[in-house]
Amino acid sequence: MITPRSLLEVTDLTVEFGRRRTRAVNAVSFGLEPGERLGIIGESGSGKTVTALAVMGLLAENAHVTGSIRWRGEELLGRPERELARLRGNAMSMVFQEPMTALDPTMRVGRQVAEAFVLHRGDATGSARARTVEMLDAVGLPDAERIADAFPHQLSGGQRQRVILAMALVNGPDLVICDEPTTALDVTVQAKVLELLDEVLTAEQAACLFISHDLAVVSQVSRQVMVMLDGEVVERAPADRLFSAPGHPYTQGLVATARLDLVPPGERLPTVEDYYTQESRAESQARLSSPEADAGVGERNEEHGQVGRS
Amino acid sequence: MGRYLRRLGIFAVTLLGASILIFAVTAALPGDIAQVLLGTDATPERVEALRREYGLDRPLPLRYLEWLGGVLTGNFGISHLSRQPVLALIGPSLAVTAWLVGLGILGALLIALPAGMVAALKRRHWQGFAVNALAQLGMAIPVFFGGMLIVLVFSGWLGWLPPNGYVPLRTDPVQWARHLVLPVATLAVVQGAVLIRYVRSAFVEVLSEDYYRTARAIGWTPAAALLRHGVRNAAVSLVTVIGLQLSAVLVGAIVVEYVFGLPGLGWLLLNAVGQRDLFVIQGTVMFLVLAVLVINALVDFSYLLIDPRQRAQGEIG
Numbered sequence: 001m002i003t004p005r006s007l008l009e010v011t012d013l014t015v016e017f018g019r020r021r022t023r024a025v026n027a028v029s030f031g032l033e034p035g036e037r038l039g040i041i042g043e044s045g046s047g048k049t050v051t052a053l054a055v056m057g058l059l060a061e062n063a064h065v066t067g068s069i070r071w072r073g074e075e076l077l078g079r080p081e082r083e084l085a086r087l088r089g090n091a092m093s094m095v096f097q098e099p100m101t102a103l104d105p106t107m108r109v110g111r112q113v114a115e116a117f118v119l120h121r122g123d124a125t126g127s128a129r130a131r132t133v134e135m136l137d138a139v140g141l142p143d144a145e146r147i148a149d150a151f152p153h154q155l156s157g158g159q160r161q162r163v164i165l166a167m168a169l170v171n172g173p174d175l176v177i178c179d180e181p182t183t184a185l186d187v188t189v190q191a192k193v194l195e196l197l198d199e200v201l202t203a204e205q206a207a208c209l210f211i212s213h214d215l216a217v218v219s220q221v222s223r224q225v226m227v228m229l230d231g232e233v234v235e236r237a238p239a240d241r242l243f244s245a246p247g248h249p250y251t252q253g254l255v256a257t258a259r260l261d262l263v264p265p266g267e268r269l270p271t272v273e274d275y276y277t278q279e280s281r282a283e284s285q286a287r288l289s290s291p292e293a294d295a296g297v298g299e300r301n302e303e304h305g306q307v308g309r310s
Numbered sequence: 311m312g313r314y315l316r317r318l319g320i321f322a323v324t325l326l327g328a329s330i331l332i333f334a335v336t337a338a339l340p341g342d343i344a345q346v347l348l349g350t351d352a353t354p355e356r357v358e359a360l361r362r363e364y365g366l367d368r369p370l371p372l373r374y375l376e377w378l379g380g381v382l383t384g385n386f387g388i389s390h391l392s393r394q395p396v397l398a399l400i401g402p403s404l405a406v407t408a409w410l411v412g413l414g415i416l417g418a419l420l421i422a423l424p425a426g427m428v429a430a431l432k433r434r435h436w437q438g439f440a441v442n443a444l445a446q447l448g449m450a451i452p453v454f455f456g457g458m459l460i461v462l463v464f465s466g467w468l469g470w471l472p473p474n475g476y477v478p479l480r481t482d483p484v485q486w487a488r489h490l491v492l493p494v495a496t497l498a499v500v501q502g503a504v505l506i507r508y509v510r511s512a513f514v515e516v517l518s519e520d521y522y523r524t525a526r527a528i529g530w531t532p533a534a535a536l537l538r539h540g541v542r543n544a545a546v547s548l549v550t551v552i553g554l555q556l557s558a559v560l561v562g563a564i565v566v567e568y569v570f571g572l573p574g575l576g577w578l579l580l581n582a583v584g585q586r587d588l589f590v591i592q593g594t595v596m597f598l599v600l601a602v603l604v605i606n607a608l609v610d611f612s613y614l615l616i617d618p619r620q621r622a623q624g625e626i627g
Contacts, residue, residue, distance in 0.1 A: 058526055061434055081531055089528030096527070101520040105619055106542040115538075116528035151618040167528060 007174060007207050008032040008055065012067035015050050015231075021064065024050045026231040028067075034174060037201070037208040039218035039239065041254065042228035043272075048211045051228070052177045055209070056094050057084040090120040093168035097180040099160035103152040109163045110136070110148025117170045135166040138203075140196050158189035162196070169200055176201065177209045182217060194220045215242065215258040227251050230281070250276040321603055328599045329381075329592065333374050336583075336591050342366055343390040343586045364390055377592065386596075387589030389582075396593040399578060404597060406476055407574035410493055410566065411559050415552065417498025418505050425502075426509025427540075430517060431532055433510075441506065448503025453562075457496040457569035464492060474571030493570040501559060508551045512544035519543070545616050553609035557602040 008031065015025040025047040032038055040048045053059045055069055057076060069076040071092070076084065088094075093116075096102040104112060113135060114128040121128075129148075136144035139162040152160055161181060168176055178197065182190040198221055201208050210221045218225055219239035227235040227248065235248045246252040253272030256262075263269060344360040345352070361367050380387055386396035429441035451459075465473035471492055477485040513536060516522050521543075525535035564576025575594055582590035613620050 056527060058523060085526075085529050085531045087529075088526070094527040096520060096524060098520050102524045104521040104525070104539045104543070106617060107539070119529045153619045164524070167524070 006031045006070070007034045007036070007072060008209075009070040009073075010051075010055065010068070011070075013051065013054060013069060014066045015047070015054055015059065016064045017060070018062050024231055025054065028228070028231075028233050030226060030233070030236070032175065032207045032209065035205045035207055037210060037222040037224065039210045039212065039222035039225040040228055041212055041215055041218050041225055043213055045230075046228040047231035048228050049179055050231075052094070052179050052209060052211055056088060056092065056177060057081075058088075058094075086120070089116050089168075089173075090171045091173055092175040092177065093171070093173040094177045094179065095161075095164055095168045095181045097183055099157050099164055099184055102164055103160060105152050108149055108151055109155065109160075110150075113148070113163065113167050113170055116167045120171050131170065132166075135170045136163065138200065139163075139166045139169070140192070141166075157185050158193060161185060161189075161193055165193075165197065165200070169204060169206075172204055173206055175207045175209065177211070178221075179211045180213070181210075183212070183214075190217070197221060215239070215254055219243070227254070248276075249280070252276070317607065324603060325596065325599060329378065329596060330374065332592055332595045333370070333377070333588075336586070336588050337370050339583075339586065341586055343588065346585045347391070377589065381596070386593040389587055389590050391582075391585055391587045391590075396589050399590060400575070400593055400597055402478070403573055403575045403578040403594075405478070406572050407560065407563055407567070407576065409479075409490060410497065410572060410574060411556065411563050413490065413494045414497030414501060414563070414566075415556055415559060417494055418501035418555075419552070421498060421502030422505035422509045426506045427513050427533075427536060429506060429510040430513035431536060433514065441510075445503045445506040448499055448506075451500070453496065453500050453565045454569050456500055457493070457566055460492050460496050461569070474569075476572050489570075489572075493566050493572060496569075497559065497563065497566050501555060505551070505555065508548060509544070512547050513540055515547075516540040516544055542616060546613065549609050549612045549616065553605050556605050560601055560605075561598060 010031065011029045013025055013028045014023065016023045028047070028051055030038060040051065042048045050059065050063075054063075054065055055076075057079075059065065065077055067077070071087065076087075103109060110129070110132050114123075114132045117123075117131050118128050132148055133144045136147055141147045141159060141162050147155070147159065147163070152163075155163065161184075165181070181197065182193050185193060194217065197208075200206075201221075208221065210218055212218045215225070223238050223240075225237065225239045225242055226233055227242070227250065229248075229250050235242070235246070235251050237247070242251060243255055243258075246255045250272065253270070253275030256270040256275060257272060342361070343364060344357045344366060348357055348360060358367075365373065377387060384397075386400075388395055389399060392399070425441050425445070429438045429445075432438040432441075461473045464470050471488055473492075474489075476489050479486045516536060516539070521539055522535055525539045526532065530538060561576070563574060564580060566572070567574040567576045568580070575598065579591065579594045579598075581587075582594065
């Protein structure tokens with residue numbers, strides 16, 4: 001499935017935290033071609049955000065990363081911070097979950113967008129401001145000039161998320177990682193932002209890794225969906241097939257909870273546990289932490305150890 | 311507008327309360343200026359005569375009101391001891407203390423800001439532990455001991471700088487600077503050590519903020535992200551601490567003034583208390599209280615400059 005010229009190639013990615021090596025992600029592999037989109041779905045704690053941060057190289061210092069993350073064929077794990085920083089916000093960018101706190105409260109949002117541009121392009125031609133306004137306009141912010149001069153607290157959640165999207169897109173990235181970008185927004189704003197995201201990703205021909213706990217949301221942006229559970233990928237399939245014929249019992253539960261329109265009035269709402277019990281989950285987790293499971297993890301980047309160190 | 315009027319009101323009430331308190335406490339101290347001047351072997355009659363001459367035999371409230379009336383017309387009274395107007399005594403001393411404390415805090419910031427940022431960024435590495443250890447050491451050394459150590463090394467052994475004394479800036483700028491270097495350095499090191507901990511925890515907090523992660527995600531390296539987006543956010547909590555420290559140092563500078571023989575406010579106050587020189591005590595403490603109030607007001611004002619959320623503004627769009 002993975003061709004040598006893939007945009008992103010993640011192989012056997014394993015992330016452990018702290019001295020006690022608590023494992024958050026276990027032997028995750030996936031690939032992305034230029035312009036391709038992949039959704040990652042799973043509950044909180046399933047390792048989807050950790051996977052995204054590992055790709056960005058933004059994991060906390062106490063994270064221990066093994067496996068391989070290749071960007072256009074080149075290994076990212078163990079690369080010096082300075083080189084990774086040149087990629088971030090430029091070739092690959094990230095949209096975060098919390099629009100309320102993801103912007104610097106003391107800086108005008110226009111300057112924050114311009115900063116992402118100037119950092120990688122410089123501002124010798126003085127075009128940063130024009131590019132900023134153009135981007136703010138492109139993410140559907142009317143009166144972009146005025147918005148650019150606002151502080152984050154003067155904007156609504158939806159407006160802030162659009163600003164963050166503009167920041168992520170200002171350098172025309174090849175990959176945009178979206179971590180629950182609409183979870184903090186109310187439903188009507190959510191639909192608009194998703195539509196916009198789909199639009200700008202198509203316009204920029206950018207690949208996308210879209211993370212959500214909501215199957216319905218993921219399927220609006222990405223056709224391919226990967227289901228994560230307890231740090232492992234349990235299933236990968238087109239979104240419509242996940243809906244019609246979910247394979248893993250956990251996915252069956254996810255689909256049932258997402259399709260509440262199928263529940264007859266008066267009936268008890270389904271939960272994931274109706275399909276995937278705590279006992280079966282405990283069993284597979286026991287298998288995960290056994291020594292045999294560990295032996296399969298690639299050791300090739302062991303010496304590099306941490307990502308995101310300065 | 312009402313905010314400023316209220317603030318002025320609080321200023322006035324605080325100063326008034328402080329003045330009553332100091333007057334009462336000074337009067338309650340055993341012994342007075344007459345006894346101090348005449349010594350222990352003076353006859354009670356002579357002490358009583360001098361007391362009458364100074365007006366110390368009259369009731370306390372009356373003396374207070376007289377003093378207050380004088381202050382309101384800009385007359386802080388006359389030193390019983392030196393027969394000089396209190397303001398003429400305070401003026402030069404205030405200049406000494408202002409230079410010492412101002413430059414001292416500036417030096418403390420120059421030490422604490424970079425060191426605290428390193429301590430935060432490298433908190434899991436040896437650099438962070440080293441900064442912490444040095445800060446602990448700096449905090450553990452008493453000011454007078456640190457001052458004497460510095461005098462011993464730079465003045466005693468190396469002979470680079472004068473051990474004590476003061477020359478006003480206008481008399482001889484070079485000598486002024488030479489006399490201030492050691493006391494300012496002492497104050498800067500001691501206060502800097504205290505500040506490092508606050509700077510460190512303010513920046514550690516920034517490191518866990520979402521906007522810091524955003525800054526990293528757009529391509530800043532950790533140190534650059536901290537400088538670019540951390541300093542101003544950390545400043546909100548730091549100005550509070552710096553303001554408190556400035557107030558504490560203003561009063562606490564007395565130890566440094568003593569060790570280095572600087573004729574500052576602390577020195578003036580200490581001598582005045584020893585000799586029960588009432589009006590000098592009153593005037594000096596009034597200035598100190600006023601300075602603390604002004605510092606607090608400046609701290610509150612700086613929040614508005616630093617944090618746009620504190621400025622009242624409507625939503626845009």
